[in-house]
Amino acid sequence: MDASLRLDIQDLYTDYAACIDEGRFEEWPEFFTEKCDYKIIARENYDRGLPVSTLFFESKGMLKDRVYSITKSLFHAPYYQRHIVSTPRFLKEEPDGSMRTEANYLVLRTRQNTLSEVFSTGRYVDVVMRENGRLKFREKLCVFDSELILNSIVYPL
Amino acid sequence: MDASLRLDIQDLYTDYAACIDEGRFEEWPEFFTEKCDYKIIARENYDRGLPVSTLFFESKGMLKDRVYSITKSLFHAPYYQRHIVSTPRFLKEEPDGSMRTEANYLVLRTRQNTLSEVFSTGRYVDVVMRENGRLKFREKLCVFDSELILNSIVYPL
Amino acid sequence: MDASLRLDIQDLYTDYAACIDEGRFEEWPEFFTEKCDYKIIARENYDRGLPVSTLFFESKGMLKDRVYSITKSLFHAPYYQRHIVSTPRFLKEEPDGSMRTEANYLVLRTRQNTLSEVFSTGRYVDVVMRENGRLKFREKLCVFDSELILNSIVYPL
Numbered sequence: 001m002d003a004s005l006r007l008d009i010q011d012l013y014t015d016y017a018a019c020i021d022e023g024r025f026e027e028w029p030e031f032f033t034e035k036c037d038y039k040i041i042a043r044e045n046y047d048r049g050l051p052v053s054t055l056f057f058e059s060k061g062m063l064k065d066r067v068y069s070i071t072k073s074l075f076h077a078p079y080y081q082r083h084i085v086s087t088p089r090f091l092k093e094e095p096d097g098s099m100r101t102e103a104n105y106l107v108l109r110t111r112q113n114t115l116s117e118v119f120s121t122g123r124y125v126d127v128v129m130r131e132n133g134r135l136k137f138r139e140k141l142c143v144f145d146s147e148l149i150l151n152s153i154v155y156p157l
Numbered sequence: 158m159d160a161s162l163r164l165d166i167q168d169l170y171t172d173y174a175a176c177i178d179e180g181r182f183e184e185w186p187e188f189f190t191e192k193c194d195y196k197i198i199a200r201e202n203y204d205r206g207l208p209v210s211t212l213f214f215e216s217k218g219m220l221k222d223r224v225y226s227i228t229k230s231l232f233h234a235p236y237y238q239r240h241i242v243s244t245p246r247f248l249k250e251e252p253d254g255s256m257r258t259e260a261n262y263l264v265l266r267t268r269q270n271t272l273s274e275v276f277s278t279g280r281y282v283d284v285v286m287r288e289n290g291r292l293k294f295r296e297k298l299c300v301f302d303s304e305l306i307l308n309s310i311v312y313p314l
Numbered sequence: 315m316d317a318s319l320r321l322d323i324q325d326l327y328t329d330y331a332a333c334i335d336e337g338r339f340e341e342w343p344e345f346f347t348e349k350c351d352y353k354i355i356a357r358e359n360y361d362r363g364l365p366v367s368t369l370f371f372e373s374k375g376m377l378k379d380r381v382y383s384i385t386k387s388l389f390h391a392p393y394y395q396r397h398i399v400s401t402p403r404f405l406k407e408e409p410d411g412s413m414r415t416e417a418n419y420l421v422l423r424t425r426q427n428t429l430s431e432v433f434s435t436g437r438y439v440d441v442v443m444r445e446n447g448r449l450k451f452r453e454k455l456c457v458f459d460s461e462l463i464l465n466s467i468v469y470p471l
Contacts, residue, residue, distance in 0.1 A: 003160040003317040014246045017261065021280070043394065080200065080302045082278045084241055084263050084398055089328045104331060106398050106422065108263065108278045110302040116278045121396045121422045121430045123335070145394045145424040160317040171403045174418060178437070237357065237459045239435045241398055241420050265420065265435045267459040273435045 001090055001099075009088055009128060012135045013103055017083035020156050025070055028156055029063035033131045036060060037139045040157055043122060046143045054144075054153065066156070076154045080110040081119070088126075098129035098138060105142070107157055109150065120144050120157055158247055158256075166245055166285060169292045170260055174240035177313050182227055185313055186220035190288045193217060194296045197314055200279060203300045211301075211310065223313070233311045237267040238276070245283075255286035255295060262299070264314055266307065277301050277314055315404050315413075323402055323442060326449045327417055331397035334470050339384055342470055343377035347445045350374060351453045354471055357436060360457045368458075368467065380470070390468045394424040395433070402440075412443035412452060419456070421471055423464065434458050434471055 016031050032038065041053040057063050084106045091100040102125050109119035122144035129138050142157040169188070176184050189195065198210040214220050243261040250256050259282050266276035279301035286295050299314040326345070333341050346352065355367040371377050398420045405414040416439050423433035436458035443452050456471040 003321055006321055007160055007163055010244055011246070014244055017243065018246060018259065021261065082261055082263070082280075082302055084243055084261055084278075086331065086398055087244060087324055087328055087401060089325070089332060102332065104335065104396055104398055106263070106396070106420070108275065108302070110278070113305065114303065115305050115307065116275050116303045118275065118422065118430050118432065121398075121424070123396075145396055145422070146428065146430045148427065148429050150429065164317055164320055167401055168403070171401055174400065175403060175416065178418065239418055239420070239437075239459055241400055241418055241435075244401060263420070265432065265459070267435070270462065271460065272462050272464065273432050273460045275432065 001093065006090065008135055009090070009099070009101060012128065012137075013085050013088055013124075016137075017085050021081050021083055023155075025067045025155070028067060029060050031137055032060050032063060032140070033129065033136045033138045034060050036063070036137060037141075038063060038137075038156075039140070040142045040144065040153060042147050043143050043145050044147055046125075046141070054149075070154060074154060076152070077111060079112075079154075081155055082108040082110070082116070084108070085124075094127075096129070098127050101126050101128050105157070117150070119150055120153070121146070158250065163247065165292060166247070166256070166258060169285065169294075170242050170245055170281075173294075174242050178238050178240055180312075182224045182312070185224060186217050188294055189217050189220060189297070190286065190293045190295045191217050193220070193294060194298075195220060195294075195313075196297070197299045197301065197310060199304050200300050200302050201304055203282075203298070211306075227311060231311060233309070234268060236269075236311075238312055239265040239267070239273070241265070242281075253286075255284050258283050258285050262314070274307070276307055277310070278303070315407065320404065322449060323404070323413070323415060326442065326451075327399050327402055327438075330451075331399050335395050335397055337394075337469075339381045339469070342381060343374050345451055346374050346377060346454070347443065347450045347452045348374050350377070350451060351455075352377060352451075352470075353454070354456045354458065354467060356461050357457050357459050358461055360439075360455070368463075384468060388468060390466070391425060393426075393468075395469055396422040396424070396430070398422070399438075402438075408441075410443075412441050415440050415442050419471070431464070433464055434467070435460070 040055040086104040088103040110116045125141040127139035197212040245260040248257040267273045282298040284296035354369040400418040402417040424430040439455040441453040
């Protein structure tokens with residue numbers, strides 16, 4: 001894979017993290033193709049091939065619905081997120097031009113009047129492809145390591 | 158932006174972190190242009206456009222003065238820092254050749270006889286430019302997420 | 315150093331982390347040359363040039379022996395690891411083609427029914443070279459910041 005494409009995929013990951021961390025949630029679905037899978041799933045289930053996920057959205061419409069919940073209807077204490085994401089691994093280029101990529105992530109959470117704390121850590125297991133010239137996620141699995149969750153996951157990981 | 162320049166800017170970030178983490182503080186001001194802004198500011202203030210900063214230096218001379226404080230006059234318990242910095246985002250190239258870049262950071266602190274702990278997390282909001290052929294920061298804002306600070310910030314972030 | 319080689323070295327680091335984090339320990343020695351040094355050493359000792367290490371292996375055979383211990387004979391509570399590794403610094407290319415590289419690392423640990431926690435943070439101090447066309451570590455020093463260790467280090471860092 002050439003250096004320029006690799007750096008473009010790296011940018012996809014950093015732009016994605018910045019979008020969420022800055023709370024620009026209405027832009028978040030635009031990182032996905034029209035048909036897409038977004039899952040938050042415990043590593044314990046993922047490693048055994050068990051399908052049960054904490055969250056599972058399977059279209060951009062469902063992502064937009066989630067954004068509506070987050071910003072308009074869910075009652076929750078607000079918090080900041082901060083993503084630290086490793087450089088992605090490039091695992092496979094499929095015949096249809098899509099690419100399997102993975103990256104380790106750490107999300108820190110900061111609530112009002114508290115110190116920043118480790119909120120979630122795990123691995124993104126993704127399929128990236130171009131749609132209208134722009135790199136997007138066709139699949140994004142957030143495979144988190146701890147089956148315990150601090151309070152609840154409100155914002156996207 | 159070509160791959161080579163992007164990797165050079167990435168190097169600037171990793172070299173900067175290494176300089177601080179290894180305690181080579183006297184080299185720290187050399188990462189900045191002669192005229193420069195270095196700020197440590199709470200996200201709460203930054204997001205609202207409020208100017209109050211925890212630290213604000215506006216020349217390389219002030220940075221050198223800070224180094225003198227850290228190494229010679231401030232009374233404090235020593236601690237190690239460890240930066241984990243995301244790959245930078247390349248936001249804009251200005252007509253004068255300077256570049257707006259950002260990166261997420263996490264700083265861990267280790268004091269004697271304690272475990273490593275999350276010390277500060279946030280975002281660098283920077284302006285990078287060349288001075289005498291070397292990439293430097295003309296502006297570096299450390300926008301930290303938590304308004305609570307563990308003890309005090311002695312060393313640069 | 316050209317962009318392509320730099321990205322290849324970056325891949326070495328991300329592949330290394332993935333191997334350990336996914337628990338594919340039997341593949342871990344293959345990231346090292348036949349003759350190699352692998353050390354886990356406290357920063358306090360490293361900075362003073364003191365040789366005492368927490369772990370010290372000096373051949374691929376010893377690494378394989380360690381893998382046998384981890385997977386077959388050591389009695390320990392299992393835990394997940396998650397590495398977040400900075401992009402590497404390229405410090406020096408030696409006449410024999412080997413390269414001195416360094417990277418900051420953070421390892422998070424997740425035990426059953428616990429939250430993820432900071433396990434170890436520090437710096438990799440490495441020598442990378444090609445063996446049979448593949449980039450490998452001839453030396454890998456894991457210089458950790460805290461002289462306190464949560465329980466014990468079972469898996470490789």
